[in-house]
Amino acid sequence: MDTARMSIPPATRSRTPLPVVAWRAVIAGLAWWGLLAALHGDITQLRYFSQVTTLTVALTASASVLGFAVRSTRWNTALAWCRGASTTYAIVTAVIYQALLSGNLDATSSLLEHAVVPALAVIDWVTFGPGRARQPWWTPLSWLILPIGYLAVYYNVRDPSGQPLYPFLDPGAANFWTWVGIMIGVFIVVGAVVWGVGLLRSAAARRTPADAAGPTPER
Numbered sequence: 001m002d003t004a005r006m007s008i009p010p011a012t013r014s015r016t017p018l019p020v021v022a023w024r025a026v027i028a029g030l031a032w033w034g035l036l037a038a039l040h041g042d043i044t045q046l047r048y049f050s051q052v053t054t055l056t057v058a059l060t061a062s063a064s065v066l067g068f069a070v071r072s073t074r075w076n077t078a079l080a081w082c083r084g085a086s087t088t089y090a091i092v093t094a095v096i097y098q099a100l101l102s103g104n105l106d107a108t109s110s111l112l113e114h115a116v117v118p119a120l121a122v123i124d125w126v127t128f129g130p131g132r133a134r135q136p137w138w139t140p141l142s143w144l145i146l147p148i149g150y151l152a153v154y155y156n157v158r159d160p161s162g163q164p165l166y167p168f169l170d171p172g173a174a175n176f177w178t179w180v181g182i183m184i185g186v187f188i189v190v191g192a193v194v195w196g197v198g199l200l201r202s203a204a205a206r207r208t209p210a211d212a213a214g215p216t217p218e219r
Contacts, residue, residue, distance in 0.1 A: 016068040020128070024064040027120045031058035034112025047157050048165060049150060053093040054113045056086040056146070057121050080130035084198055085143040087125045088191045090118035092147075096186075100168050125194060129201020140191030147187050151180055 035054040039045045046052060060082040067075060097103060097114045105111045155171050164170040169179050 021065055021068045024061045027124060028058055028061035028065055030112055030120065031061060031117045034109050034117055037109035038113055050093055050097065050113045052150060053089040054117055056089055057117055060086045076131060077133055080133055080135065083125060084130060084139065084194050087121045088143050088187065088194045089146065090121040091190050092187055094118040126197060129198040132202055132205040134202050135195060135198055140188060140195045143191045144184065144187055147184065
């Protein structure tokens with residue numbers, strides 16, 4: 001890996017600006033609210049991908065807030081990876097919910113998980129991207145680790161009535177593996193778009209002269 005392209009010299013690092021920390025705190029708060037409202041105290045509700053997605057956004061935003069003073073290159077690279085991954089999952093979740101499921105946003109938990117939190121994750125990524133780090137081309141493929149792991153578990157999981165969690169993704173149906181391929185393809189396409197936006201944002205950040213802009217904060 002070309003570390004010169006993936007990191008910023010330590011001398012130019014500074015803490016994440018407080019307005020960004022506050023913004024991420026809002027994302028974290030709304031994500032946790034949506035997740036807890038959806039769980040209703042039942043941890044088994046994490047079998048649904050909406051809850052898994054919201055959990056990734058909540059954890060990533062919380063880590064960004066709690067680690068705002070960390071100046072480690074590895075920490076910021078890992079955090080950028082997590083932000084890109086959780087944004088990808090949030091976009092896919094929102095689109096699938098509207099296109100293939102009920103699309104009902106009447107419940108507060110549904111509104112937060114399928115609209116508000118995905119929108120905030122996208123805004124955060126489009127605004128800040130991965131910071132000045134340039135993520136390698138294979139990054140979107142590495143984001144597949146959670147969806148593939150989820151599908152592996154999903155194959156043997158049913159709702160309380162014994163039915164598949166998602167009608168269009170029925171392990172007992174002849175077209176199950178076709179849908180698996182479609183879903184993985186969707187994650188790859190969305191991930192590639194998220195990664196591409198990140199490249200544009202990081203390129204713009206690197207074009208900002210460090211001596212003119214002052215110490216460069218990690219986003």
